[in-house]
Each structure stands twice: as structure tokens, then as C-alpha cells.
Amino acid sequence: MTDKTLEPGVVPGRLDASAYDAHFSDLHPPLEGHEALVAADRCYFCHDAPCVTACPTDIDIPLFIRQIATGTPESAARTIFNQNILGGMCARVCPTETLCEEACVRELAEGKPVEIGRLQRYATDTLMDQDVHPFTRAAPTGKSLAVVGAGPAGLACAHRAAMLGHDVTIYDARPKPGGLNEFGIAAYKSTDDFAAREVDWLMQIGGITLRHEQALGRDVTLDALQQQHDAVFLGLGLGAVNALGLEGEDKGGLEDAVDFIAELRQASDLSKLPIGRDVVVIGGGMTAIDAAVQAKLLGALNVSLVYRRGRERMNASAFEQDLAASKGVRIITNATPKAIHGNGAVREIEFEYTDDDLTPTGQTVRLPADQVFKAIGQKLEGAGLPALDGGKIAVQGAGRTSVNGVWAGGDCAAGGDDLTVTAVAEGRDAAEDIHSHLTAEG
Missing domain, CATH: 3.50.50.60 (FAD/NAD(P)-binding domain)
Structure with a gap:
């Protein structure tokens, strides 16, 4: 500037x-314990819950709210993190009013939904404040994955791939990880350096190496990453304005x-x-x-x-x-x-x-x-990228691009809605597809 x-x-x-x-x-102050119990008690625990369908990461919302209601917020957090490893940040920045809470039966009946976002924050904060990581790595597969971009999509992909036993190296253009969570949202939505603390907590899974100030096209190339790793995930966001x-x-x-x-x-x-x-x-x-x-x-x-x-x-x-x-x-x-x-x-x-x-x-x-x-x-920038669709990387299925062995997700990929929670879902799903691809190869 x-x-x-x-x-x-x-x-x-x-x-x-x-x-x-x-x-x-803080724009939305966190719930205290009693407040969380009262808020959780408003949930109908629907069998075919429309809030789950409205969540891009498919979190079992009735289950985690029931777990809060029964006094086990740590279990609720594990339910959330199993689908959305960045559930803490998403609880803060997700437009819940147009996603899960808009679909809530209480919203449709009374005009006042269950406070799903604040309950999710209560659960995830409870577990993270204990400095507990709910997952452990599988046995090493001997395979390596390059992740370009340490934003929500890249971090979600890296965590799930590491959890499945792969070695992951994240290449990020900035001096700090986090992507838009760290650099691109209003300060009143993420106070107390939460974005950085969430990355540190996520890294406890092990098997992930972060390399800062490594921009695709400037410091590393897609061809070189393909030669050095068994698969590549592009979650580089949109760098040009x-x-x-x-x-x-x-x-x-x-x-x-x-x-x-x-x-x-x-x-x-x-x-x-x-x-x-x-x-x-x-x-x-x-x-x-x-x-x-x-x-x-x-x-x-x-x-x-x-x-x-x-x-x-x-x-x-x-x-x-x-x-x-x-x-x-x-x-x-x-x-x-x-x-x-x-x-x-x-x-x-x-x-x-x-x-x-x-x-x-x-x-x-x-x-x-x-x-x-x-x-x-914003718009995508970079040379030597896979085929584009409308100015973004064209993808099929769980993020497969036109280049064999290369996946993409988040804001840089075509078809998304540029939400943090959607980027997380795309990164997670790509990691699962990459795992199937790498393990099928033997």
C-alpha cells in the first residue's frame, strides 16, 4: 500500500x-456453556435434516448439536472436524444465514433458526482450547503430494492427505499460511489471531511441510512439482484483481x-x-x-x-x-x-x-x-496451468483437471461459489480422490 x-x-x-x-x-461473541445448552435445546434433531443438505461440507448438524446438549462438546467437535477440519473458522465466517440456518426448520416455522454457527464455534473452540488434535495419521504410504496454496482448500486437502498417510508439502506464495482466512476477511470476524492458531492446530496431524514465498510460475512450476511428487493439488486462489x-x-x-x-x-x-x-x-x-x-x-x-x-x-x-x-x-x-x-x-x-x-x-x-x-x-493468474473454463481451472468430479495427476479446488477452480466452506469441501474431497488414485497405482 x-x-x-x-x-x-x-x-x-x-x-x-x-x-x-x-x-x-468479535462480531459474534462466543456462547458460554449455559447459553450453548439453551441454544442446543431448540434443535428438533430432524431425521432428514435440511440443514445438513444445505452445508457444503455435509456436517451432521443434528448429531453435533445433540452432543452439545448432552454435555459432550468435545465429541461434537470431532463430528464437525471429521467433515470440516477448518470448522472453527467456518463457524466464524460462513454465511450461515443463507446456508444451514436458512434451511433450519425453526427458521421456516418461527423466523428464528437454531444458532448453528455459534454452536459450531462453541464445540470447536472447546476442543481446540484443550490443544487436542482429534485425528492421527495412517501408516505411511510412501507417496507424496504437492499442495499449491495454503488457503482453506489447500489446508483441507493437505490435512486429509496427511491423515491418510501421504507426505505433503505445501507451497504458498505468502510469508504466512492461511490464505483468505489470514489475509482476506474482516478483522472483527477472526479475532485473537485465530487463523494462525488454527493452522498451527491443523499441522499437529504431522506429515505436512510448509514452504513459504513459493509462488507457482515464479519460484516453482507445475512440471517440476509433478516430477518431484506423486500428485499435485492446486488451491492457489485468485491472485489478480x-x-x-x-x-x-x-x-x-x-x-x-x-x-x-x-x-x-x-x-x-x-x-x-x-x-x-x-x-x-x-x-x-x-x-x-x-x-x-x-x-x-x-x-x-x-x-x-x-x-x-x-x-x-x-x-x-x-x-x-x-x-x-x-x-x-x-x-x-x-x-x-x-x-x-x-x-x-x-x-x-x-x-x-x-x-x-x-x-x-x-x-x-x-x-x-x-x-x-x-x-x-479477482481473477486467476499464472502460466502453465491446466485447461481453463471461464477464466478458472476446469475440473471434473472431485477436482480432476485436464492434466493427469493434477487436481484443483477452491476459488481457482471453476464451478464453486467462492466460500470458505466450499473450498474446504473441495480440498477434502480432492484428497480422498487423490488417495484412491495413488493407492490404486500401488
């Missing part, structure tokens, strides 16, 4: 020192929302992080919401989130949209960026209103802006 202290209006320390801790505290395509996009004060969020997540002192007075975020997904809310929490006076379509078309859930509005973020819809104004640094950004089909109406609006965050989607 550029030195924004040199840009008028973009300064650090907009709030009193004590305000930062309060603003970035789409551009607005407007003149002046290189002006000071314009940056990618993912870079802003990453810097905030790694900052040791939020009061030292510069933020503008008038902030504009362009986009309608989770990254846009996270950037907009955190800009407001850092002390920006005016924060506007602008999306080119209507609110019902935003990728961010209604809950996230309401959260942004509750923090003072103004959401402007059906507006497309048209021009960037300012000398050297952005001062205004001009939008043109559109119809629902993105047809321009001819009406424009200029928003004052000393800082603009672009959150209009």
Missing part, C-alpha cells in the same frame, strides 16, 4: 486509541480492497493505519462489505459502497448488507463508475446510473473521495 499519509485527507489515528479495540472486537478500466486509475488514493484488508489484518496497531475522510468502495460482494465496514470502523467520516446492479443482485448476503448499513455505510446501487477526477490523487469519482440490465440512463453523480477501494472481483 502506498504512503497515504502524504495524501490530503488520508491520515492515521482518526479515533481515540481505546476505540479501535472496541470497534474490532480486476481493473476499472478508467483513465486515471493509477491516481493516488485508489487501491485494491483486498490489499487494504490484508494490511489491516496484519497491522499490529490499527491506529497507525491511514484512512480517508471520504471513502468509496466499488463492488457488491463480501470483500466490498468488509472493506467498507472496516473503513468506517477505522474512523472514516463518509463511506459509500457503490454497486452496478440492485441490492438483490449483490453477492454479499442481506445480513452483511444490513451490517454495513448499521455501521453507517451508505449503499448506492445501479451505478457504474464512469470517471476518476483529481490531480495526482483522487478527489471525486463519477458514476452513471443504470437500469437493471446495466443500460446507462444518462444521469450521473459525483462522490467526493480521497480514498477508493476496488472490489470488483
